[in-house]
Amino acid sequence: MNYQARLNRVIPGGAHTYSRGFDQFPANAPQILERGEGAYVWAPDGKKYLDYGMALRAVTLGYAHPLVNAAAIREIERGNNLTRASLTELQAAELLVDTIPGADMVKFAKNGSNATTAAAKIARAYTGRRYVCVPRQHPFFSFDDWFIGTTALQRGIPDAHAATTLVFDYNDIQSLRGLFDQHPGEIAAVMLEPATTVTPCAPDCTHLLSYDAPCRSCANTGKNFLHQVQDLCRKDGALLILDEMITGFRWHLQGAQTYFGVEPDMSTFGKGMANGFSVAAVAGKREIMEVGSIDKPGEERTFLLSTTHGGEMCGLGAFIETVRIYKEQDVCRHLWAYGEKLRDGMTQAARECGIADHFMMDGPAICLNYLTRDAEGKPSAKFRTLFSQEMIRHGVLMPWIAVSFAHGENELAMTLEAAKAAMKIYANALTDGIEQYLEGPEIKPVFRRYN
Template sequence: MTLLTTPRLRTADSALRDRALAVVPGGVYGHMTVLQQMPPSYPQFYSRGAGARVWDVDDNEYIDFMCAFGPMIAGYANPVIDAAAAAQQVKGDALAGPSRHFVELAELLVDTVAHADWAMFAKNGTDATSIAVVTARAETGRTKLLKARKAYHGANAWFTPNPAGVTAADRADIIEFEYNDLASLEAAVAEAEGDVAAIIVPPFRHDALYDQELATAEFARGVRAIATRIGAAFILDEVRTGFRLDMAGAWEQFGVRPDMTAFSKGIANGYSLAAVVGGQAYKEAAASIYVTGSFWMGGVAMAAAVATLTLLRDTNGIRTMNAAGSAFRTGLQSQAAAHGFGLVQTGPVVMPFMRFDDDAELRQVFAFTDAAVRRGVLLHPWHNMFFSAAHTLDDVATALERTDEAFAETRSLFPL
């Protein structure tokens, strides 16, 4: 086996990093920055994508298992979706009001998501979770918000994991509980003393740096029962998971339906859009709140979303993602064992998270992802990854050939 140890060309990427640092605080910020938190071979800037592959600005090619951190659910440059968006673009995007796609998309969401009687739109996941929370407060007349500890629901002052610039007052109405722990949730309810406006949860626990944890049926049904008992809104945050687990709703498998669901990321295959859908009981409250944005009614993203959801439905995109994800998980597990590593993979196969046993400082997983990236396989050392309907079994087979070399290189750095 020949080990590829020469770093890929990074001339253009390096120059753009320097230029960005001169004019942008931190260079690149948020979850997409690679400075100080990613392997050295990880590119920062990209030029294009097609299907399940991306090319960085130095024209290095990668099989991409990040999908732009989730939005690319049907593959980069999907011709059907891009054609729908382009057809609206020539007519106009931000107009004096919404396009016909506004109504078409709302109708499609109501037809697709099992609990939805209405839909509202915005531009990103933080918008969507915020709209749901404000709607819950408008309906209930209460203030407290219950959320799972460490759960990420957006980048506003309520939810951000970074306390810089956030005051205690910004978080005063949040009470936390442990995921999959109904006793902990009941304790949070008691602490709120009858003032719970909403309980917000993700379909499974997907906190960065930690093993993902699937929800139990008992917990899912318990959240629904508790919210109903105390008259609070139950909000399911599917910003990250939407349309990758179940088109009708992530907790349909448990027979559990929320009062509202927040979507973004994959809803429009990379075009900026978010949505909140809800049941009839919250429709009047949703109509009463004031939320808006100059770009929220843009027709291009809505046309793309109609095409995306229709394509995923008609081609059973979730089945395709699951097949590729299952093959990749099985292959990685077998390779890790063959090279003497204990590899832990958690979460749904379409949104995998991986770590190495006895690797608290992340040295092995950083070395492995560094070796994989140099071989053209884009993996992440501490964040969950994503599959799209464009990932084929051939893509997985090619990626596994390269990850086998990456495991071998990592073993050479960490001998038994």
């Protein structure tokens, strides 16, 4: 059945986030999925795949975790969404504030974009300033115009909507300092991810990042880029906002901010905080977050987040249970440990197949990516598509690498076996030419101006 045609007929883009679009996967990928359990997903035809997409990194414990599901169902049976703030809403807020150092207050939302947009608004309201700075290397902060207008996708966005967003280069403090010099006293905040596959560590730092050796334990931690940004913001009166949609509840239970030893003014969270349930949050220091309060007589109001479903009890119950499991099972340690084994195994497989100069693992163990290069050594979307295609042929869906607590030794062995088979085809394609091996069009970047 042609699910792709059916999806495109009724949903613009064929899915509700562009990262799930058909142009993000090889031609032999399942067009639609029916269910997930643990580290696996199933297509309607019954085919089973070991998954490393993990719902765009939103699932950290594994699909359909029984304890998280049970917690969500209990909240559904209590009414799920009430007329006043719920007890569950209060408990979830207290839990997040108790978990994240420096977070005194929190607003929940259903989408990460709502949380980051709220953070930008809070910063502007608190400082009375105009500009928010973001790094060009970080691909996504919000679906709202203030950010999307800075990308190649500008159709439908008035120029003025993105005019207050300034772009700098991650790990280049001079590029950010230049913006402060160009706009003295006008920058409200700097918003950035703490780390991606690229970390904020100084180029000459030899500290090997691991769960048991976080950046904050390194003698050079004060020199890392995040600390430089924090110092610059504090000297100028701007706010530091760490977007922890991806790093939060992966690098460390208290966020990558704790891992790197920096305390932001505000943080945003989402993705894995509720194991796939729709929960996002903006949290920060009381003095700053209180611009959205209503218990300050005579103070001018700031309309932050006001969402009917922001306090939906099933998601917040899932968040509470997810954190309990994290603490009890030491989940972050497992994510790091599995990532280390996967990185080492994939690197060894590439070496054995003679393609170590063309296929390599990138990033720390908690945030892995695989890099693909063609016969000339140039980065290649075609070869990335080929590798993904061959992994799918052997039952592994790996559009990117998001490890979950459900990935164990059996999954590691299956992954490495599939990788070796895929890399043999990769090696042949380097010699014979990729066209006779690639079954469809190459994967395309989401942020491109034309289809």
